[in-house]
Amino acid sequence: MSAKTLYDKLWDSHVVRQDADGTALIYIDRQLVHEVTSPQAFEGLKLAQRKPWRTASMLAVPDHNVPTTNRAAGISDPISRLQVETLDANCVEYGVVEFKMNDIRQGIVHVIGPEQGATLPGMTVVCGDSHTSTHGAFAALAHGIGTSEVEHVMATQCLVAKKSKAMLVKVEGALGKGVTAKDIALAVIGKIGTAGGTGYAIEFAGSAIRALSMEGRMTLCNMAIEAGARAGMVAADDTTIAYVKGRPFAPKGGDWDKAVAYWKTLHSDAEAKFDATVELDAAQIKPQVTWGTSPEMVVAVDGRVPDPASATDAVKRGDWERALAYMGLKANTPITEIKIDKVFIGSCTNGRIEDMRAAAAMAKGKKVAANVKLAMVVPGSGLVKQQAEQEGLDKILIAAGFEWRDPGCSMCLAMNDDRLEPGERCAATSNRNFEGRQGQGGRTHLVSPEMAAAAAVAGHFVDISKE
Amino acid sequence: MRKFSLLDGLVAPLDRANVDTDAIIPKQFLKSIKRSGFGPNAFDEWRYLDHGEPGMDNSKRPLNKDFVLNQPRYQGAQILLARENFGCGSSREHAPWALDDYGFRVIIAPSYADIFFNNCFKNGLLPIKLAAEKVDVLFKAVEAHNGYKLRVDLERQAITAPDGTEYKFEVDAFRKDCLLNGLDDIGLTLQHVGEIKAFEAKHRAAQPWLFA
Ligand code: SF4
Numbered sequence: 001m002s003a004k005t006l007y008d009k010l011w012d013s014h015v016v017r018q019d020a021d022g023t024a025l026i027y028i029d030r031q032l033v034h035e036v037t038s039p040q041a042f043e044g045l046k047l048a049q050r051k052p053w054r055t056a057s058m059l060a061v062p063d064h065n066v067p068t069t070n071r072a073a074g075i076s077d078p079i080s081r082l083q084v085e086t087l088d089a090n091c092v093e094y095g096v097v098e099f100k101m102n103d104i105r106q107g108i109v110h111v112i113g114p115e116q117g118a119t120l121p122g123m124t125v126v127c128g129d130s131h132t133s134t135h136g137a138f139a140a141l142a143h144g145i146g147t148s149e150v151e152h153v154m155a156t157q158c159l160v161a162k163k164s165k166a167m168l169v170k171v172e173g174a175l176g177k178g179v180t181a182k183d184i185a186l187a188v189i190g191k192i193g194t195a196g197g198t199g200y201a202i203e204f205a206g207s208a209i210r211a212l213s214m215e216g217r218m219t220l221c222n223m224a225i226e227a228g229a230r231a232g233m234v235a236a237d238d239t240t241i242a243y244v245k246g247r248p249f250a251p252k253g254g255d256w257d258k259a260v261a262y263w264k265t266l267h268s269d270a271e272a273k274f275d276a277t278v279e280l281d282a283a284q285i286k287p288q289v290t291w292g293t294s295p296e297m298v299v300a301v302d303g304r305v306p307d308p309a310s311a312t313d314a315v316k317r318g319d320w321e322r323a324l325a326y327m328g329l330k331a332n333t334p335i336t337e338i339k340i341d342k343v344f345i346g347s348c349t350n351g352r353i354e355d356m357r358a359a360a361a362m363a364k365g366k367k368v369a370a371n372v373k374l375a376m377v378v379p380g381s382g383l384v385k386q387q388a389e390q391e392g393l394d395k396i397l398i399a400a401g402f403e404w405r406d407p408g409c410s411m412c413l414a415m416n417d418d419r420l421e422p423g424e425r426c427a428a429t430s431n432r433n434f435e436g437r438q439g440q441g442g443r444t445h446l447v448s449p450e451m452a453a454a455a456a457v458a459g460h461f462v463d464i465s466k467e
Numbered sequence: 468m469r470k471f472s473l474l475d476g477l478v479a480p481l482d483r484a485n486v487d488t489d490a491i492i493p494k495q496f497l498k499s500i501k502r503s504g505f506g507p508n509a510f511d512e513w514r515y516l517d518h519g520e521p522g523m524d525n526s527k528r529p530l531n532k533d534f535v536l537n538q539p540r541y542q543g544a545q546i547l548l549a550r551e552n553f554g555c556g557s558s559r560e561h562a563p564w565a566l567d568d569y570g571f572r573v574i575i576a577p578s579y580a581d582i583f584f585n586n587c588f589k590n591g592l593l594p595i596k597l598a599a600e601k602v603d604v605l606f607k608a609v610e611a612h613n614g615y616k617l618r619v620d621l622e623r624q625a626i627t628a629p630d631g632t633e634y635k636f637e638v639d640a641f642r643k644d645c646l647l648n649g650l651d652d653i654g655l656t657l658q659h660v661g662e663i664k665a666f667e668a669k670h671r672a673a674q675p676w677l678f679a
Pocket of ligand 1: 063109110131349408412430431
């Protein structure tokens, strides 16, 4: 048989049927559910008098609307509260396991799946959320889907899909000081653009990827969607298997050994062909900072805000001009001269324990700069928070002047009370810098947790590779 | 699902690339647990001068006169002309719901983000991919002519301009069939229950831990 990519293996092992035109039914092993994109799907089921096909494949959690302070008081915004209550009620009605707002296991859906072992190598994973690509870090085929598809998977355990093309993003070599998985992700997007991966499933490979922890791989796959790819993935190896072992939903006993034997086959064969290949030299990647309103508007921290006059075409020039106007930036400004008002460390991109450690290491013994009005750290889950507190990270961060919050999406998209005011500039570890993403008129610069914490302390961006 | 076959519609041009779903429908409106009613808040941050929140009386809010969809000549538009990578970002199906509720039935752009593209078809909206040069020609034509309309014929996979120029487009056979006949995906899939069950049994035997 011919050589297969990891994507081929994952796809082939889940095809229920395929039509002549390539339209296939793909079996779904795990469906993660959150409060924003599920109510209409549950309602659709109800109206059609259908039942979920396999409730045990579902795991639900509220994350987008939950407050990050004073949670005992509940959710004050009545519309947000209704959405979370609707999720609770639907989970009760259909018997879906849910980690409710005050459960220690609650957190951002893409943090808790892996943390619980609910995301496993070889699985197909879907969720009504574009950052479902995160789970591909486990050699899983993970897609973000729309609400109609959420309902479809609930009712049939299948997704209607066509196979994507396969792209290999190969990063060889060792990362330099202060350079992280986030910087690889931003550098890749800077190189191929936010639509560069459209129509592709991306596999990240190479020695720099192998050297990443699972947290780092999740950060990278999380942002595959920002490069336009619906799915990102990394082959399974010992790092993957060690991470999964012993987690609540992970296989046990004889199943464990059988599973591990299978998982070890989840990599691209040496001769496998990709439709496109992109190569990066890890040693050349510097800490990245976005300057505009799309993740592809990114430069290295030692660079400058680009000049629209140098854009290659008129559409791009218009985009850059609009982005600079929105961001309140002048062309050719050195990135390290950009002052910030707020700092947000968290999200499904960088809300894991390693990210908390990285932020605390940067903040240790220092103080948040006077011009920074708010620097907040929002752990990705209750368990991340607990672990960080056991390690004393919260104390370090609080002593430096950071706020230490309860887990949720928070200021990544500002659906709860955490948001930027118009014109405020934020160093954020999340994944999107779109206009208004963190609050209407808010200005977002995407960076790694290390870079965000360093910016909090300095009051502006700093080149941490030179510190 | 609503059927789509033929439309003679007024065209509105949205001349920017990478229009994301946060822009199409900002997050505060995602708190709704309904599928409808998003139209008045489509492109909310570009369309109004104040900050929109759910529950506001949108008819009383100050409009941004500079935003293209607020221009009198584009009122009642059913076809949205856009640039590259339309609908990128969040997977929120609220974006096609908002466009649909606003009154759009067809989108024409050189390229789309995958999830958004998919979501359109599930809601009876037709996203058409047309080469960037052709889209450019259409942008110029829309600017130049008040009341510029296009005829979109899904059966023939053709767009006809007022001057008679015809633009052929590709559409997936399965999706075309669903749109033309207003077929519900779930109903179609459930015709294959036997195959799904057979697959599931085999899958369970091979990887029992997935079913623990
Ligand atoms: S943290 Fe941000 S990107 Fe991630 S699921 Fe929440 S809102 Fe979406």
